[in-house]
Amino acid sequence: MSAIFDWARVENLQPEPITLEIWKKLPEDFCRLVEVVNGEAIRAESPTREHQNAARRLASMLESAADSHVSQHKDACLDVCTDFDVLLWDVPRTTIRRPDAALFECAPSDERPLRVHRVKLVIEVVSPGSEKVDLSDKKAEYAAAGIPWYWLVWVSDNAVASIEIHVLDHALGAYRRYQVLEQDDAGTTIDVPVRIRIEWDRLRGLSR
Secondary structure, three states: HHHHHHHHHHHOOOOOOOOOOHHHHHHHHHHOOEEEEOEEEEEOOOHHHHHHHHHHHHHHHHHHHHHHHHOOOOOOOOOEEOOOOEEEEOOOOOOEEEOOEEEEOOOOOOOOOEEEEHEEEEEEEEEOHHHHHHHHHHHHHHHHHHHOEEEEEEEEEEEEEEEEEEEEEOOEEEEEOOOOOEEOOEEEEEOOOEEEEHHHHHOOOOOO
């Protein structure tokens, strides 16, 4: 019998909504396994190696782009991180997501979770089973939270096949498709939200 039947008991139901104050006191190893949606803990499934490597390599390119941007704009301070907590809102009920990668304004090292007003771009790698969450739930939540740019990354045949770039339409309060980047033999340079070169050769052979 599946262990789920042993777990599925009334006493195991979440006893109350998770607030930001409660979340900050929860064990970090627990927080790394869940996201919080309207106060409810949602299990975050472990990503595949292809998923992890796609996010990591894109984050590396984004970090290089951020460094270049900062070197040209001395008043700017940008950082990049992967798989970390972002507070989308805490009223009426707390919602905390863990994007695969993000570009954000520099923040104090002890700011946890990161406040959404600092975030310039979030990246989600679409995996089998995550399509609805990435294309619908998170897309709507990130837009409602005011994040300017949202990238959806599609993986196929052990490589990043395409990147959908979405920009926030403030009048509509929703994202609209800005551009779709597709794999080629060279590279693609775009300027949103910073000038970044997508090195497609680094986005092949995601697992070996």
